[in-house]
Amino acid sequence: MGRAAKVTVGAVCAGMLSVAGYGVANIAGALTGGHRGSAPAARATATGDGRQAASGEAPSAGQARQAAQSFLAAWAKGDTADAAGLTDDPAAAADGLAGYHDDLHLDSLTLAPTAGTPAATPHDPPLPGSVAVGFHAGARLSGLGTWAYDGTVRVVRTTDGGAKVHWSPSVLHPRLTGQTALRARDLPPAPPRITDRDGRPVDAYPSLKALAGDLQEALRARPDDGTPGKGVVIAGAESGDTLAVLHTFRRSRPGRGLRLTVDGRLQAAAERAVAEQGRGGSRLASLVAVEASTGRILAVANSQPFNAAFQGATAPGSTMKIVTAAALLEHGVSPGAAAPCRAHLYVDGKEFHNVEGSAIPGATLRDDFAASCNTGFIALRDRLGDGDLAAEARDVFGLGMTWHTGVPNRDGQVPPTGGDEVEKAADMIGQGRVQMNPLAMASVAATVRSGVFREPVLLPDLPQQPAARPLPARVAAQLRGMMRATAVRGTAAGVMAGLGGTVGAKTGTAEVGRATDSWFTAYRDGVAAAAMVQGGGHGSAAAGPAVRAVLAASR
Structure with missing residues (x-):
């Protein structure tokens, strides 16, 4: 032949x-x-x-x-x-x-x-x-x-x-x-695995599975795509497609894959928390947990397919008072400075009020923070220049910088007010033009806990850009004291009760259209977390229990 x-x-x-x-x-x-x-x-x-x-x-x-x-x-x-x-x-x-x-x-x-x-x-x-x-x-x-x-x-x-x-x-x-x-023929490399930090496939976690497309893009950007093997296969006579491998002469080597920074235990807790607070997907709930000492993202969970935890952009309510308090402290206002909490306050004809019209006549800045008093903060607006809040957010907390987490994310925004007193007042309490998501607010809490901004990352080998400067040590200590007061006797006390270790928290209630969104950010020892529940009401009512569940699962 x-x-x-x-x-x-x-x-x-x-x-x-x-x-x-x-x-x-x-x-x-x-x-x-x-x-x-x-x-x-x-x-x-x-x-x-x-x-x-x-x-x-x-x-x-x-x-x-x-x-x-x-x-x-x-x-x-x-x-x-x-x-x-x-x-x-x-x-x-x-x-x-x-x-x-x-x-x-x-x-x-x-x-x-x-x-x-x-x-x-x-x-x-x-x-x-x-x-x-x-x-x-x-x-x-x-x-x-x-x-x-x-x-x-x-x-x-x-x-x-x-x-x-x-x-x-x-x-x-x-x-x-x-x-x-x-x-x-050549045997193609097995698809690179995408896992949590302990090697568990991301398919085990619904929220990470929903990010598969973004994670595949991250895979394609990596240079190592594996080595093909050699073998004998059964193929379709017409299509040529491999249907079965009969013998392997040389095994293929998969690419190195992606090992995320995610902690499987915290991710599982976050998945359960957003499913519960999101009422089975009928409302949007999202959560992020960050390791304060490294910026590594330990959990990201959403009750709906949209990754609102990273890409959401909405008013964060009183959780923003962490950044506002840092700016006030850096500009000479002490935690014990008088800042009476009035039921109502008018700024250029615009009425601002507290939740349920509450008032604390003899309040200090520390009291206003723990009770989440809007009017007490707004009354101190003359201590900040028009660009001071935006500068504090960017230079210390990294908000407004371009973050590279490893998958698409939207950066927090605190625009300068340009001399508009009503806008300035609204921005100080997390309304106005301030835009955040749980990723940003978890990073804010982590920055307070560690004293230094560390860019959040989902892939451990990504470079992390620093902020312009750290929190001054004095200001960091004062902020931790105010967040602890909130966690043990303020608006977050009910949610944080029983958690051991070093804790700090801040609740948030944001008015977005006709809805009231629930926000909560907190840390326990080295883990910081933040959550948002659309239409969830007060921060301690929906977002708070979600954050607590993740912090309780942390060691």
Whole structure:
């Protein structure tokens, strides 16, 4: 056939052969007087598909062994025409045998009949009057090595009394069909795994699974995409698509994948929390937890497919008072400075009030912070210049910088007020044009806890840009004291009760259109977290329990 190959043909084993349709052959013999050879021999005839007609009787064991051995010897030598002529469908066999040689890039082939039960051919229909003969194949593929497998030929008796190998694609390999083919090819690397920091796949967490598209983009941006392997496959005859791998010469090596900074224990707690506060997805709830000492994101969860935790942009309510308090403290206002909390306060004709009209006439800045008094903060607005709040947010807390977390995120925004006193008053209490999301507010709490802004990242090897300056040590200590007061006796006391360790918190209630959004940010030891629940009401009512659940799961 022009494709001569070095071969070794194994000796014929005189072992057991499987006779398919043996009962049929015996019944036919009984109907003719019990003598299998008593009828005159008929000449072979061709069927409509070019196949040589079988007689319906099974060949003898000796005939089957001889026919199988002759076929295997010719096939192993590379004599395609001779081997095909020993089958009941020479044309189809010639094509199949040539394809086997070419598609596998065959260097040499050894074929030897075997004893015992032949390999099953699951895709072939029953063939009454045939004898199955097993064989062992050793195919040496160019540049790869030897692939060994067990196969089966089925031998039929033809109408002229001879014996032929019944041709089927399964002769080449037991699992082949007319719609498939053998191929030697590259085996693509397994898809790189995306896991939490402990190696658990992100599919275990609904919110991270929803980020799969963004995470795949991060994967594609990495240079290491793995190394392909080499092997033998079953492929679609028309499509060429790999359907199954039969043998691997060299294993593929997957790319290094993505190991996120996420802590699986905190992520699981966050998933449960947003599912509960989001009422099964009927309202938006989102949460982020950050490691204060590193900026690594430990959990990100959303009750709906949109990643509001990273990409939301809405008023954060009184959680913004952490940044406002930092600016006031840096501009000389002490925590004990008088800042009476009035029920109502007017700024250029615009009324500002506290939740439920509460008032604390003798309040200090510390009291206003713990009670989340709007009017007490707004009354101190003259201590800040028009750009001071925006500068504090950007230079100390990193809000307004461009963050690179590893997936798309929207940065917090605190625009300068431009001399508008009403806008300035609203911005100080987290309304007006201030825009935040749980990622931003978790970072704010983390900055207070550590004293230094660390850019939040979801991938541990990302560079982290610093803010212009850290919190002054004095201001950081004062802020921690005010957040602790809020957690133990202020508006967050009910939510934070019973949590051990070093704690601090701030509640937030934001008016957005006709809705009242619930905000809460807090830290416990080295973990800071923030949550927002759309339409959730007071900060301690919805967002607070979600944050507590995650902090309670932290060690």
